[in-house]
Amino acid sequence: MKGWMYILLCSDGSYYTGSTNDLHRRIMQHQTGQGANHTKKRLPVELVYYEEYDRIDLAFYREKQIQGWNRKKKEALINGTPELLPPLAIAYKDLTDER
Structure with missing residues (x-):
């Protein structure tokens, strides 16, 4: 199953890094306040970067790397x-x- 690692720019200028198996759906969740706590308090968000992977676990690994x-x-x-x-x-x- 494909996966994506993504970075969002939040309204306060902070970045949020995540991973998902459905990038479009996940961005919509963030925009409507159904995403992570960090983004709920910092709407709207803007997708500023993403990487596509053949497997979701690789996207998750990359997310954890970039979060640091x-x-x-x-x-x-x-x-x-x-x-x-x-x-x-x-x-x-x-x-x-x-x-």
Whole structure:
């Protein structure tokens, strides 16, 4: 069964990352307040990025990976600049090491 990992831009400027086996239906659920708690409080939402997978478990795995990313990494992915991901990961690690 196919799956999708997606990123939504919420009305407050935050990002929500999810996965589903029916992208159109899931986006409609988010838009009508039937999605995740995060998006219910931040309507409307806009689909800004998605990836399609042959299996839903791969989409879920990718969702969990991206949920751990900082905002700059998510924006590099959304903006189609994946070459920025490694430097952003290193910069983020350096910042967390200082805490």
